[in-house]
Amino acid sequence: LMKVAAPISAVPPFPSSFDFGEYYAKLEAKRDEIKKAIQEVMGSVGTDAKSALDHQDGLSQMALIKTQLEETSQTSKIILQAVREKQHKLSVAQQNLNRNEQLCQIVSNLASIQTYHSTYTESLQKGDYNEAANALSSEGLLLNQLPETPAHSTPKVFHQLKCRFEESKVELEKIVDDLFLEVLQISDHSISINTVKAESVIRSLKALSLLQPRLVRVVEDSLIPFLERLFRDKLWKFSSKESNNVIMLEFSQDSEKEKEKNIGDIYRTLTELISFLSTKLDPVSTQNSEENISHLLGILLTDVLTEKLKGFILDECLAVNRLSAEINPKILTETRDFEDSMKKIGFFVESYTTLSDFVLSRDIHLATYNRTKSLTRARALAVEQNFDLVGVEDTTIEDSATSSFSLSHNLDAIASRSFFATPKCKITKNTQELFELVSKTLEISLVLTSRKAKEVLLSTCCDITRIYVTAVELKHKESILIVPQLTAVYLNDCMWLSNKFLVLASGLTTPSTKGHTAFVSLAIDIRKNAENYFNVSIQKQRAVLAEILAQCKGLADTHIEQRYKTVSRGFMQIFHQLKRLSELWNGVLPEVVYCLAFGKVVSALIDNLVRSALEFTDIDEAESTRLNSLFLQLKEIENLFPTKESTGLFVPSWNKFNTIGRLFVMPLVDISSDFVADKLPGCSAEEIIFLIHALFSDSERRRAAIKRISEHR
Secondary structure: OHHHHHHHHOOOOOOOOOOOHHHHHHHHHHHHHHHHHHHHHHHHHOOOHHHHHOOHHHHHHHHHHHHHHHHHHHHHHHHHHHHHHHHHHHHHHHHHHHHHHHHHHHHHHHHHHHHHHHHHHHHHHHOOHHHHHHHHHHHHHHHHHOOOOOHHHOOHHHHHHHHHHHHHHHHHHHHHHHHHHHHEEEOOOEEEEEHHHHHHHHHHHHHOOOHHHHHHHHHHHHHHHHHHHHHHOOOOEEEEEEEOOEEEEEEEOOOOOOOOOOHHHHHHHHHHHHHHHHHHHOOOOOOOOOOOHHHHHHHHHHHHHHHHHHHHHHHHHHHHHOOOOOOOHHHHHHHHHHHHHHHHOOOOOOOOOHHHHHHHOHHHHHHHHHHHHHHHHHHHHHHOOOOOEEEEOOEOOOOOOOHHHOOOHHHHHHHHOOOOOEOOEEEEHHHHHHHHHHHHHHHHHHOOOOHHHHHHHHHHHHHHHHHHHHHHHHHOHHHHHHOHHHHHHHHHHHHHHHHHHHHHHHHOOOOOHHHHHHHHHHHHHHHHHHHHHHHHHHHHHHHHHHHHHHHHOOOOOOOOHHHHHHHHHHHHHHHHHHHHHHHHHEOOEOHHHHHHHHHHHHHHHHHHHHHHHOOOOOOOHHHHHHHHHHHHHHHHHHHHOOOOOOHHHHOOOHHHHHHHHHHOOOOHHHHHHHHHOOOOOOOOHHHHHHHHHHHOOOOHHHHHHHHHHHHHO
């Protein structure tokens, strides 16, 4: 029963606007009657469904109710179908009504479009471009209101109208563009405005929403280059001329005054220029309008002008104040007056105070400005590095380039001992210029009162040096590693800079913990980096000599003529290699550095030869003579050091090498007597005894000589 009754319960109430009230009332009554009958049956049956089935009357009554429910359900379906048909007819009628209204609106819009286009054509013929632009703009708005339909079903007239509009728009834009070029003309040193055409053209551009794009193009293509010339050529004298409704503002240099113009002259020139553009191009615009020329120019030019003016303000501070920590009140007043005049015409927004703030915080901006200039110059010096050399003489802290930094009195004792002396050597010209840049940066930092500004410039000194050293290293890395002279020059540059920064770290009268720590750290870093490169170069030179020596295949069998010639050629090549290296390093490196580096290269070679000589167990007379001759070939190496006596200081095994060369041809008696007299330096008693065993056959004389040497050891 509940399943049969469910569809009837779901039938919604009928709206009162339909003529089915009588049916609805009967349906409601029948539904209530059925519900009541169901309740009665359910009450009589009780909870025991099985006993209810045993009552015939109950079954008959339930069958009757079922039949009535089925009849009622059929009736409700008929009613619902009728309702749906009525709703569909109403919906179709409403759609037809909406379509008629839309068609009426389209017809009205088409008529207006035709009217506006006629107005556009007439205005264009009359030369009233402002009215033509307004009519075309209105036409475009109406065209946008036409219904959007798929391309294949779009009425042909819609397509024609839109094509006509686009052609008209392109035509008008070209005309207005050409007129705008006639209205505003910017040459190298002058700007002219046609005041008669200006108002109409500007209004037309606004109507077409083209004013800002056209101004952007003019600013980028003409006005910014004009401002560049204005600042670069210092065209701060201006005069105006008017003829045939054209007003021209001409700029030129003031030949009557030889002195440099100050920031006030620049402000007056810019005020005249911006006011001229604003008032002549847009005389009817309101001050607060966001579409006036001043506001648009302000958006496009404020950042460019601000950056240019900051540089002139700092130059003015340097020139007028002479690095004084005092803020020049005249500069501040002129800057504020300029800002106020720009705000009045809408060029600057009310909250704009960048230039005034810049003047008030001159210390920080001066430091930032010099940091930027110094970093740029350091990069340029690194890029332009061509290894032009200049000599530097022995200097102490008293006569160094840093004496202008007011070194503290406790350094006098250090200076007297030449603790910071720079040895005579050659460095690159660019490195010397870099330290001059560091010196100038420090000079500026000494007169600043702001601690933060001082720290900015102190860190700048380190940064420009790191940039320079790193950039040179990256650009010339291969050359520095391959060409010995460039390795030496790079070492000199870094050592010289390291020395200078140690002087600075020790000599400033107003110590800054950060500054001193940074200077010392920088000195250590660049010194270590240069030493690494130089050590690599030394290893390369030692490897070259080792390879030549390996090609000789040792010292054995030199009594054979061909073997002797091979080894002799190898020794000759070794000497020429060392001589060439000496020519590249000597005179460039400081003398002591040259001796140490050259000594390391030679030591590896000599140690190898000494080991080879001490490996012989039997040397005949012919071979000993040849070995002596070969060792004498390399004795010329001592001429490559500043003095012959200094060779043994920097090549520890040099004396042993010479002694072994002599032992090859010395008589046995002379060997024992010279050893007792300490005339065989470098060799121990065991080494001499070993060579005696190799050079001389067993005899009473050999045993006596060995005994004498053993007793004197």
